[in-house]
Amino acid sequence: MRRAAGGAAVPALALALALSLAGCADDGGDRPAEPSDAADRAASAAASLASEASDVLASATAEAGHLIEEITEGVDVRGDVRLGTPRTDGAGRATVEVTARNTAASARSFVVQIDFTDRDGNLRDTVVVTVSGVPAGQSGRATARSTHALSGDVRAEVARAVRY
Structure with missing residues (x-):
């Protein structure tokens, strides 16, 4: 089991909360929200909760995966899905290129959850x-x-x- 490293954020909790909205109407009507809407909300919420405590990171990550x-x-x-080599940008944030291969017979989109870890496997961010x-x-x-x-x-x- 991975441990949450000190200073890790709780973006996975934000992901879980945002993705849980995927089945809700996004305009107050009966139309379900699109998966891409949920992914956009998840990314936005993850960024806004970066300063939260790290003790719920593991359970939030599991919930995010379930959702x-x-x-x-x-x-x-x-x-x-393949990942490139992680790099650090000018702000000290880790970045990695994500490549998704579509083996379906028509155009599709992908939602990908990336875990950033340290060399010991401690979860640092999602x-x-x-x-x-x-x-x-x-x-x-x-x-x-x-x-x-x-x-x-x-x-x-x-x-x-x-893939959806």
């Missing part, structure tokens, strides 16, 4: 990116960026990936 799996008509495609409108048989790219500065040897792994 991602519930995206209507989503397909688990973790094996179709972020969500959307790779939208990837044509059939092709790959799409996005960049995942940590919600706060991460020091030391930062690694990245695909925690969850759903």
